[in-house]
Structures are given as C-alpha cells and as structure tokens.
C-alpha cells in the first residue's frame with residue numbers, strides 16, 4: 001500500500017511550502033505543517049534536559065510527554081518564544097501557527113490512482129506517495145505510524161542522546 005513519504009531534511013531548507021491540502025477544513029497547507037511539527041519534535045529535537053523551549057513558553061503549551069515535546073494547540077498563542085529559545089533551530093516559526101489542522105494522510109479519501117494534493121502541488125520533491133520498496137536511499141528512514149515514512153537525520157539515533 002502506498003504511503004506518504006516526507007524528506008524532512010529537504011523540507012528544512014524551504015520557508016514557503018507550496019503543498020496544498022485537500023482536507024476541506026484546512027486547504028491552506030495546514031496538513032503538511034502539522035506533520036512538519038510532529039517530525040521536528042520526534043526526530044530533529046535534541047531533547048535537552050533543561051529544555052529552554054518549554055521553560056520560556058508563557059502559556060504552558062509546551063510539555064514533555066514520554067520524552068517527546070508536545071504542543072497544546074489550545075494553549076499556544078503562537079508567540080514564537082520557543083522558536084527563539086531553541087539553540088538548535090528545531091522549532092521553525094512556520095511550524096507553530098496559531099491555527100493548525102491535523103493531516104489525515106488522505107486516508108479513505110483517495111480514489112484509485114489518485115495521489116494526495118500535497119504531493120501533486122509541492123515543488124521541492126520532498127513529499128512523495130510511494131510503496132516502501134520504492135525508497136532508493138535507505139539511510140535515515142523512519143516510520144511514524146502505519147502510513148507515514150520520513151527521511152530525517154536523527155541526532156538522537158546518531159549521537160545516542162538521551163531519549
């Protein structure tokens with residue numbers, strides 16, 4: 001079964017994602033934005049013990065749960081303080097918007113031979129819809145759930161940082 005594939009290392013260099021979203025509640029690309037946030041906290045975050053991002057948050061929107069930072073979208077006011085506090089550039093300003101919609105990976109919404117709109121509209125070749133066997137470079141590949149595959153350099157895996 002085909003899955004969404006995101007090359008997050010490519011995504012990192014892009015400030016203005018062209019990807020559109022077909023989910024009727026967030027057609028302005030909030031789907032991919034939500035996935036970029038999830039990937040950043042899961043794979044790019046260094047999981048600092050003193051977590052300046054969490055300490056600086058004025059609304060307690062950022063918390064660490066089971067070793068991974070999570071942002072409460074109902075508490076976050078998108079002040080971007082966490083973006084300024086992170087010494088590693090993990091939190092990009094564009095991935096913490098005030099209003100965000102969750103990506104549903106187009107599950108159950110695609111007809112045969114259709115591809116997600118984000119894959120069709122994105123111009124950097126960072127988002128693909130493919131079979132796992134079609135991934136050519138197997139370095140730094142991670143599965144998030146059943147239907148998302150990510151390519152991302154992970155400091156946690158590479159340097160054995162605290163999980």
Ligand code: SF4
Pocket residue numbers: 056057058059060061062071075076077078079080081082083096
């Ligand atoms: S952007 Fe949101 S999560 Fe980040 S510091 Fe501000 S309120 Fe907290």
Ligand code: SF4
Pocket residue numbers: 044045046047048051052053054069085086087088089090091
């Ligand atoms: S400061 Fe940056 S790297 Fe450290 S825990 Fe927060 S998001 Fe992760």
